[in-house]
Amino acid sequence: MARSVYVTGIDRGDGRQAVELGVMELLTRQVDRVGVFRPLVHAGAPGERGTDHVVELLRARYRLDLRQDELYGLSYEEAAALQAAQGQDELVSTLVERFRAVERGCQAVLVLGTDFADTNIPDELAFNARLANEFGAWVLPVVGGHDEDAQAVVAEVRNAHRAYRDLGCSTLAMIANRVAPGAKQQVLRGLAEKLPIPAYVIPEELALAAPTVAQLVDATGAEVLLGDAAGLARDVRGFVFGGAMLPTFLPALTEGALVVTPGDRADLLIGSLAAHAAGAPPIAGVLLTLGQHPGPNVLALAARLAPGTPVAVVPEGSWLTAAALTHLEGKLTSAGPRKAEIALGLFELHVDTAELTSRIELSRTERVTPMMFEHALLERARAGRRRVVLPEGTEERVLRAAEILLRRNICDLTLLGDPETVRRKAAGLGIDLPQPDPAADRAQLQIVDPATSPLRQQFAELYAKLRAHKGMTVELALDVVTDVSYFGTLMVQEGIADGMVSGAVHSTAATIRPAFEVIKTAPGAAIVSSVFFMCLADKVLVYGDCAVNPDPDAQQLADIAVQSADTAAQFGVEPRVAMLSYSTGTSGSGADVDKVRKATEIVRALRPDLLVEGPIQYDAAVDAHVAATKLPGSPVAGRATVLVFPDLNTGNNTYKAVQRSAGAVAVGPVLQGLRKPVNDLSRGALVEDIVNTVAITAIQAQNPGPPQNP
Template identity: 50%
Template sequence: MERSLSFRSVSILSPESANGRNVVALGVADAFARHGSTTIFRPSAASKDPFTRILLDAAESAIPLDDSIGVSPEVFRSHEMSMRADIVARYHHIIDARTLDSTVIVGTDKSPITDPEEFSLNAKIAADLQSPVFLAVCTLHRNPDELLATVHACEEAVDEAGSKVLGLFVTGCSPERREDTLNGLHELPYQVWTVPPQTVDPQSEDSIRQSLESFRQQVPADELIQASEEDWNIPVTPLQFQYSLLHQAKAHHKTIVLPEGEEDRIIQAADFLLARDIVDLIIVGERESILERGDALGLTQLHKASFQSPHDEELLAQMTTELCRLRSKKGMPEEQARKTLQDASYFGTMLVVLGKADGLVSGSINSTANTVRPALQAIKTKPGSSLVSGAFLMCFDTHVALFADCAINPNPNAQCLAEIAIQSAQTAQSFGIEPRIGMLSYSTLGSGKGPDVELVEEATKLLREQAPELQVVGPIQFDAAWSPQVAASKAQGDPVAGRVNVFVFPDLSAGNIAYKAVQRSSGALAVGPVLQGLNKPVNDLSRGAMVQDIINTVALTAAQAD
């Protein structure tokens, strides 16, 4: 991903998406281009759109027109989540391989098809692309009160999406209305510029030149650049996080084994991953029968996988010898080892042990125990780890948090809780999350007493001794860990309370209930469980996993593999 340290992006959004917005987009593209290498991205626009071509020319961008458009207007009005995912992927396709200083993202165009949710959807896409917003709002048919109310409605949609408004262009504002307009907007906490009525005709060079001259006279470029560089809390939406997983996985390009090759969801996920060259895959099963099933499902990329028959005698002999060696303390005879390897999870795990794969994903038709047991017996824990724990990456609308242990340890003691916290912090760091740990309890910093509270107090003490560099608060209740407002009253002055993003639950019952309750009630995307503490990445799937869940877990596993 080649970007300068000062890389900036901004989305230009308008409730009208009409000519005034176009003047603003053209002027911003021109201003950014005069301050560094710049390109244009249109999340949705018509193929061969002439205005997008004008924007690319103004930005002096060499990126082809087709690459600068995410999806067509018809696709934009289709299934929201898949459409947004396609837009995120296309955006990163054009910017990750180039050295750029700026990207100007221009929202959808005015359409005869009215969609009352279109502005909000544009705002969500801005958040997906981790881009702040410049608003363009027309004042031609609005008095100052109506204009301010419109701006506030747009602000609310942008804030709810997770992005932030950094500036406002009031379009269609004649010179005689300028003073009254600015006075009516004096309460806004960001820069406001006015732009007089102007038409951009892509077929007229005079129109384009006049629009640029008018914009330059009204909007000082230095003010524009300064406003675009304001610090803000960059959101991580579920779609952005999923893209980052795929991006990391593709960069690592590891080999992952899928033992459950007879399951439709597994081969559908495999087809998606192979089509995008994200990982190499070993699918356990008979090649011809899997490809035949793939054809029936309309899959076209499965042939790119490697297929491993579980009846390969040469490989089974090698696995049997190694499994007997690994289980020698338990006295595993050869006959028992051969029988054990009839289990697809054991067979797949031994492919990792023998170095033929970097990690494993299983569990779509097997229990967590059937996935974890072979890993514990054959792959074993990392040096310095005494246990394996299971964490979920919880993707909320604007950020990612980590919940642990939600999968493995029923009743951890204080030392186990401290180790779970350390493992979870390492997992968070591996995905670019600066860990702020909350050791959860029904008590906040001494507000309650009892053996369960004392357990968390001891775990917090051990954690601070063993990993003094980590930010931690505990014992703490979930609301005080999550909410700055609650923390202000329950944990006043604590620098971590209200900002926790790694939540360590006191036992498996609490953790498992909590992640499922949050997932189902809030709509958060739960990725995992991530199995922590193993020598090689092995991750478990829910038996109710959707194809996208499997894609995410395979990508996560590849990203974990060193």
């Protein structure tokens, strides 16, 4: 039977969507088949059951293998009709039957309780408790603390715990959510004294409560005149209603504000966007009222002043528009992944997920899915937080990845670039980069300009010393070290950063060359090589070398195999090494096969502790049936986890073929053989690729791995 968690509340406004997302993340780290079930959902169009934005977010984000109709029990209208006609017992029986259909195909199920919003359910708390009991689920109540003092929050959590306990529920823990940050510790102390189960306190996060521009556009039925997807995803942190003349109006602009002004005030429209472009507090966008459209010349100027910044128009006046906007709050939706990352970061920072997992009594599955591997990377990086330097501090994908890494508390970051430029670029993209706060228990951000940093002179002297044999002088080095790749590499060399990730806009050579010159190879490593973690449907394989060495000789190939095996072990993959060739065992001959055979012998001599087989064909390495015919009795054949390719041509084409044809997730390239971790990105890297690579770099910095043999 699946283990189930029923997340519920006691009233509206508790922000439990963040908790639901956090629990889903926790479950998917442990097992690969997780289901979601919403017993009751608000109806959509007449005659339709409707959908729920949180359920659809979870379905998309976690790639749930469930039909949409399986995710929902009944609409509230259907439930009311069934209860009126046949009683609550029949209603509950129907919902239990639909829940069991989901549970049968899953190892764990997250159940989302009723939302206490226009539900027409008498004693809604008792109804949720009964469903949880009938489902055999743990109950995780969430109590909202918005605008409440510490004593009131403690009292409400105690009352909720007592209510669910008295109704016979197995309560997993209690969560007080949206608590004033200054009241968190007082609430924690109060709950620790008065509750027999774990209690967690999650403080209010303005970035979650704030609606996006897109949400406001939907709520008002506005027509979007300008703006891209990134602009519409910006948070709206306040409103500035424009009626004054421009000199009086401009000082009222605040960061993240939505400017609301009549559509005929072209001066305020252009003034707001010009101030935004000039570095004044970046606004979220402009909403024009009274149905007035600016002329084409004004719109063209507006588009040039602040590209991507939303400008929309509504037919109503400012009063009615203000009434429609005032009470809107942020939502977690599949269209806004940024808020989901913020919510997860908040949950992981303030909830003891290890304790919660142990109480659910979930054991990790032996299968390792791509999502589980990626989760494990983030967990390990977070557990021993390191500092990673990202030289490409003004690149959009890097900035988006940086926000996720910081929000999820994965590692401390240093971005290279002019601080004002970096923050202005981030604000223009709707990205919230935190200010440094050493007292805060979370990942910290530092922005460093190599051209003006006090480290420039120190790095120039160090680089000149390291490259003196090439004629380098301090005067020349002062220019060299302003290059972000060199500056970042020198930060790693000097221990100011623990690792570096670059390559989103720089070439591989620009990323790796400084590492060769400054950091150099690790003791016992003949060369620098790379691996890809190939996340297949149910396991992770390690491919090396698919990115660095074009045609390694036997000694180099052996070095690649040893490095790849050590990297695999460092990331939880038991190394069984297959030295790949176009023939298996003694069936073939020729220079290419002989190279692989010799490399295999070298590996066995260097590392007798490793399981290694070669030469061996790919099918014999990974398919047990083929292995039984071609190499019976081999401890590697059919079970290989580390696959070493004879050359770059074979390796690079194979990893791409498997990635595209088998739908595998390729994480890498991960560089190995350097004294300190530096990793290169593909220039086509996605935001999630950057997040994964930074996490891998942080893990490499935690533990450089077993020493290489000479």
